[in-house]
Amino acid sequence: MTANTATCRCGQLRATAEGDPVRVSICHCLACQKRSGSAFSAQARWEAHCVKCEGESRQWVRTADSGQQTTYHFCPKCGSTVYYGGGNFPDLVAIPLGALEDPYFEYIDYSVWERRKHPWVRLVGEHIEHRD
Amino acid sequence: MSHAASCRCGQLKATVTGVPVRVSVCHCLNCQKRSGSAFAAQARWPAEQVAIEGRSSSFEKISDSGNRATFYFCPECGSEVHYDNNGRADGQIAIPLGAFDDPYFLEPRFSVWEERKHGWVEIAGDAVDHMD
Numbered sequence: 001m002t003a004n005t006a007t008c009r010c011g012q013l014r015a016t017a018e019g020d021p022v023r024v025s026i027c028h029c030l031a032c033q034k035r036s037g038s039a040f041s042a043q044a045r046w047e048a049h050c051v052k053c054e055g056e057s058r059q060w061v062r063t064a065d066s067g068q069q070t071t072y073h074f075c076p077k078c079g080s081t082v083y084y085g086g087g088n089f090p091d092l093v094a095i096p097l098g099a100l101e102d103p104y105f106e107y108i109d110y111s112v113w114e115r116r117k118h119p120w121v122r123l124v125g126e127h128i129e130h131r132d
Numbered sequence: 133m134s135h136a137a138s139c140r141c142g143q144l145k146a147t148v149t150g151v152p153v154r155v156s157v158c159h160c161l162n163c164q165k166r167s168g169s170a171f172a173a174q175a176r177w178p179a180e181q182v183a184i185e186g187r188s189s190s191f192e193k194i195s196d197s198g199n200r201a202t203f204y205f206c207p208e209c210g211s212e213v214h215y216d217n218n219g220r221a222d223g224q225i226a227i228p229l230g231a232f233d234d235p236y237f238l239e240p241r242f243s244v245w246e247e248r249k250h251g252w253v254e255i256a257g258d259a260v261d262h263m264d
Contacts, residue, residue, distance in 0.1 A: 026169075033230030034139075034211060034231060035168070036228075037174070037229065038169040038173045038229065038230050039173050041168065042168070058207075060209040062140065074210030075210075078191040078205075079203065079206075079210045097168065097170060098168040098170065099165060103170075105250075105252075106251070118235075120239050121256070122253070123252060123254075124251065125251075128252070
């Protein structure tokens with residue numbers, strides 16, 4: 001079984017995930033754009049028991065319009081979000097793709113909130129399930 | 133015409149006026165780590181066209197070339213709202229596209245570090261300069 005370790009930019013906050021992720025997705029919603037500062041967020045999710053977290057983190061909780069809460073863990077020294085949990089997937093831990101030491105997956109499973117997608121972003125691959 | 137950017141909890145803000153100097157996306161591993169996404173997207177303005185309010189923490193990174201970049205993020209929610217890239221873009225302030233309340237008013241003209249680009253995404257547009 002392979003491990004993929006995510007770290008913040010200064011390196012003190014880490015999350016190590018064992019095995020293959022359950023789900024790899026990108027999200028174009030405005031909240032995910034704000035979190036990443038990019039055109040969309042990209043993340044992989046593992047069963048919580050497959051992820052080991054170390055280091056000092058600060059938490060920020062976002063409550064969605066639906067009332068669901070997601071807790072984001074970021075490094076207080078460099079600001080990078082290294083893992084988060086809750087929301088639609090209470091049993092899974094999400095790790096931003098860019099935080100992983102190996103962020104390159106062959107394909108992504110889902111592209112969601114495409115009604116908010118930037119027109120200059122083009123997604124490639126027949127494996128991707130697109131949702132509005 | 134001004135445009136407002138803010139962190140997710142809303143206390144750290146940047147307001148820009150006028151036209152940006154450069155709008156770009158970057159696929160390098162540092163920018164992937166910073167955004168947590170597949171690439172980072174940002175626009176740069178002359179510093180005098182940017183007004184910043186609120187509390188921030190900063191993280192400094194010195195690149196291989198010796199240039200110093202300082203990134204400013206909200207200590208409460210971790211969102212990055214602005215950064216300086218000294219030596220490369222002196223006197224300019226960069227703002228992540230996703231931090232804007234309306235992130236759709238700009239499109240990238242440059243897509244850099246494409247040698248690190250993920251295979252499942254392309255940056256579309258006739259006017260985009262692609263660089264490895």
